[in-house]
Amino acid sequence: METLHVLLMHPYPRQNEEVLRQLGFLVERLPSIPELLVARFFRSHEEDHTYLALTSWENEQKPPEAEEATRTENGYTPEVPEVEDLPRLIIPGLKAIEAEEWFFQYSWGFSRADVEVHHALVLLVTSSVGPESPQIRQGWRSGLHALAAETPLGHAFLAVSLPQEARRIPAPVWCCFLGCSTQQDIENVRTHPLYERILSWVSRFAQVKSFTLASLSPEYRAPA
Numbered sequence: 001m002e003t004l005h006v007l008l009m010h011p012y013p014r015q016n017e018e019v020l021r022q023l024g025f026l027v028e029r030l031p032s033i034p035e036l037l038v039a040r041f042f043r044s045h046e047e048d049h050t051y052l053a054l055t056s057w058e059n060e061q062k063p064p065e066a067e068e069a070t071r072t073e074n075g076y077t078p079e080v081p082e083v084e085d086l087p088r089l090i091i092p093g094l095k096a097i098e099a100e101e102w103f104f105q106y107s108w109g110f111s112r113a114d115v116e117v118h119h120a121l122v123l124l125v126t127s128s129v130g131p132e133s134p135q136i137r138q139g140w141r142s143g144l145h146a147l148a149a150e151t152p153l154g155h156a157f158l159a160v161s162l163p164q165e166a167r168r169i170p171a172p173v174w175c176c177f178l179g180c181s182t183q184q185d186i187e188n189v190r191t192h193p194l195y196e197r198i199l200s201w202v203s204r205f206a207q208v209k210s211f212t213l214a215s216l217s218p219e220y221r222a223p224a
Contacts, residue, residue: 004104039220042213104159115154117179119186125174127206155179
């Protein structure tokens with residue numbers, strides 16, 4: 001099962017240089033991490049920078065006969081591993097920085113192969129409705145499909161948090177990533193009526209944190 005690790009860092013202004021230095025060291029070491037599939041690093045446009053690390057990881061797969069036993073009427077439902085056993089990104093030297101951490105399972109994705117993502121919108125949505133609610137799942141997907149068709153959106157995904165009882169996360173969290181090649185393209189997505197409609201719809205039943213971000217380094221993908 002492929003999982004997404006999201007690390008959101010909120011350094012004090014005096015810590016910005018150290019964050020950039022440590023992330024630079026980490027990018028050089030990414031090829032030596034065997035379970036890592038994809039890594040993206042971003043910084044917010046605001047003066048008080050927020051740093052976001054998105055990393056996708058390959059977990060050990062179950063045998064086919066075990067996978068078949070987890071199928072339900074609504075499709076494939078993979079076994080959820082213990083959070084403590086999941087691979088994650090650890091950034092040495094940043095222990096003193098305030099950070100938030102989540103683990104997600106992908107629900108939907110869209111990508112144009114000819115578009116490199118340098119700018120992004122990321123929504124972190126905390127919902128009081130269960131993560132398997134058809135209302136949320138279908139509403140998100142239909143809205144994002146339409147947005148991708150009408151904007152210069154190059155890459156998008158939707159993911160829902162894995163249960164983290166040990167961390168006392170009371171409600172499911174959704175991560176919505178929207179990526180474009182230029183700042184103007186991401187601004188066109190942000191101001192599009194469909195995007196505003198999605199935000200309005202989500203805000204009816206959830207708390208939404210939104211971030212406008214610029215890439216700090218090229219996207220890393222593990223060799224095939």
